[in-house]
Amino acid sequence: MTAAATSNERAVSTAYGVAGLLAFMAIWEAGGRSGLLGASFPPISEVIEYLIDPTRRSLFERAVSATFVSAVRGFLIGAGVAVLLASIGALLPAARDGLDRFVASVHAVPLIALGPLFIVLLSRDGTPAAIASLAAFFPVYVASAAGFDDTSRTHRDVFSALGASRRIRMRLLQIPCALPSIADGLRLAAPAAVLGAILGEWFGAPRGIGILIVSSMQNFQITQLWASALLAAAISLSAFGLFGMLERFVVGRVR
Amino acid sequence: MTDTVITDILQTIDLIEPAVGVPEAVAPVTDALRLTNVVKDFPLRRGEAFRALDRIDLTIAKGEFVALLGPSGCGKSTILRLAAGLEQPTSGTVMLGNDEPVTVARRQGLGVAFQDHALLPWATVAANVAVPFKVARRRVDHDRVADLLELVGLTEFANARPRQLSGGMKQRASIARALALEPEILLLDEPFGALDAVTRRRLNIELQNIWARDHVSTMLVTHAVEEAVFLADRVVVMSAKPGRVEEIRTIDFERPRRPELLQSPEFHHVVDELTAALDENSYVDAVELG
Numbered sequence: 001m002t003a004a005a006t007s008n009e010r011a012v013s014t015a016y017g018v019a020g021l022l023a024f025m026a027i028w029e030a031g032g033r034s035g036l037l038g039a040s041f042p043p044i045s046e047v048i049e050y051l052i053d054p055t056r057r058s059l060f061e062r063a064v065s066a067t068f069v070s071a072v073r074g075f076l077i078g079a080g081v082a083v084l085l086a087s088i089g090a091l092l093p094a095a096r097d098g099l100d101r102f103v104a105s106v107h108a109v110p111l112i113a114l115g116p117l118f119i120v121l122l123s124r125d126g127t128p129a130a131i132a133s134l135a136a137f138f139p140v141y142v143a144s145a146a147g148f149d150d151t152s153r154t155h156r157d158v159f160s161a162l163g164a165s166r167r168i169r170m171r172l173l174q175i176p177c178a179l180p181s182i183a184d185g186l187r188l189a190a191p192a193a194v195l196g197a198i199l200g201e202w203f204g205a206p207r208g209i210g211i212l213i214v215s216s217m218q219n220f221q222i223t224q225l226w227a228s229a230l231l232a233a234a235i236s237l238s239a240f241g242l243f244g245m246l247e248r249f250v251v252g253r254v255r
Numbered sequence: 256m257t258d259t260v261i262t263d264i265l266q267t268i269d270l271i272e273p274a275v276g277v278p279e280a281v282a283p284v285t286d287a288l289r290l291t292n293v294v295k296d297f298p299l300r301r302g303e304a305f306r307a308l309d310r311i312d313l314t315i316a317k318g319e320f321v322a323l324l325g326p327s328g329c330g331k332s333t334i335l336r337l338a339a340g341l342e343q344p345t346s347g348t349v350m351l352g353n354d355e356p357v358t359v360a361r362r363q364g365l366g367v368a369f370q371d372h373a374l375l376p377w378a379t380v381a382a383n384v385a386v387p388f389k390v391a392r393r394r395v396d397h398d399r400v401a402d403l404l405e406l407v408g409l410t411e412f413a414n415a416r417p418r419q420l421s422g423g424m425k426q427r428a429s430i431a432r433a434l435a436l437e438p439e440i441l442l443l444d445e446p447f448g449a450l451d452a453v454t455r456r457r458l459n460i461e462l463q464n465i466w467a468r469d470h471v472s473t474m475l476v477t478h479a480v481e482e483a484v485f486l487a488d489r490v491v492v493m494s495a496k497p498g499r500v501e502e503i504r505t506i507d508f509e510r511p512r513r514p515e516l517l518q519s520p521e522f523h524h525v526v527d528e529l530t531a532a533l534d535e536n537s538y539v540d541a542v543e544l545g
Contacts, residue, residue, distance in 0.1 A: 155373050163360040168390050173375070
């Protein structure tokens with residue numbers, strides 16, 4: 001009964017999503033064709049046509065794979081460090097406040113200000129991954145730290161009365177308890193890492209979607225600009241959707 | 256006015272009680288639990304404090320089943336939390352045998368079960384019962400786990416997840432977990448408090464059977480008079496604001512106690528008397544508040 005109801009609800013919400021997307025594309029198409037939105041707004045069919053044109057295939061492929069690799073590297077590093085620091089905060093309560101403040105300060109620095117710094121410190125190749133890792137770090141840290149804290153009082157009492165050490169408590173109680181929250185953090189971090197990688201590319205990476213966007217802007221290649229933006233959005237959304245599935249799976253296992 | 260009367264009564268009790276308590280340091284300890292002159296204050300706003308427990312003296316002998324009975328807010332759960340090392344007394348001492356509760360907890364000598372079953376939702380019933388082994392870094396004794404599951408009638412549900420169990424089954428699993436490492440003392444805080452009356456009665460009968468097997472020293476916190484009388488060797492009646500021991504009643508129904516006992520007139524007589532004692536204390540409360 002309930003399973004059927006939820007799958008029904010999901011079908012309805014998917015239908016709404018598809019309808020919304022189609023409506024959006026229709027408005028875009030109409031706006032572009034009528035010219036009402038100005039010269040810098042080509043109809044979406046033109047953008048898609050540009051994107052799938054076989055002569056530009058290798059161009060987009062190289063850009064996408066460069067951005068994808070940077071985003072994945074950054075995501076892994078950022079999320080890994082975030083979970084590690086949050087675990088340290090959970091195991092050493094004395095370190096917790098300091099860590100929280102440190103993370104908040106790091107997050108307060110605009111990523112765009114760090115770009116030139118990374119170019120100097122790392123390399124042109126490393127900058128996109130570095131910025132992607134910073135972008136992914138914050139949501140994962142916040143979600144993990146909250147997740148490790150999210151144990152119920154009676155669970156904590158039972159473990160205390162059983163004389164559990166902090167490490168045992170972490171392993172048997174806090175980590176499983178935190179998994180849904182961490183998965184949620186990863187879901188938010190995945191598109192952030194993609195956007196971070198693109199941002200990092202602006203500072204002069206050899207290739208990538210970011211470079212494509214910058215060069216299209218400078219050369220007034222409107223259609224190519226839109227095509228690149230569409231690609232970036234598609235990658236971000238796929239990453240978001242993929243980790244959304246992971247989250248649902250984890251929640252089903254843990255709760 | 257009433258305050259002074261109660262203080263007088265308590266002082267009289269104090270005069271009698273320490274006679275047993277003083278030479279205890281020399282004699283071999285036979286108590287599973289001993290609270291001596293325990294006071295517990297909880298800080299409220301600046302400088303103010305709420306006195307949850309006022310000069311509590313209480314012992315549980317080895318192998319004895321003691322029920323703490325009282326209205327909500329009388330501090331009975333606080334006594335249990337002190338015994339489990341989850342709270343520290345403001346003054347006075349809490350000893351489990353020769354050791355402090357935290358020491359006993361560290362050597363996995365405590366078994367606890369709360370009203371909220373606190374099973375791990377991601378683990379199977381068997382894995383939940385095995386948790387104390389893992390906490391103690393011991394190899395899981397699967398025979399012991401299977402034995403406990405049989406004892407609480409959950410053998411068929413060994414691989415089920417807690418959310419697939421009924422409320423009563425979850426509590427049984429929680430009690431099995433509490434018994435896993437053969438604790439020195441079993442601390443039960445309203446374990447059946449959230450269950451319906453029929454299930455509750457059935458689980459009381461089951462708990463009595465489980466307990467009859469190895470007579471582990473037990474403290475049961477409850478507000479159900481029937482439950483206390485059916486299960487306990489002694490019932491400690493408490494009053495609230497601040498929490499005090501009003502009366503200690505020895506229940507000498509023969510063991511093992513059969514379900515028929517619940518229908519007997521003697522049983523009902525004791526239940527009525529203790530209910531009246533509880534009621535009186537609530538009346539004192541009302542006067543104090545008025």
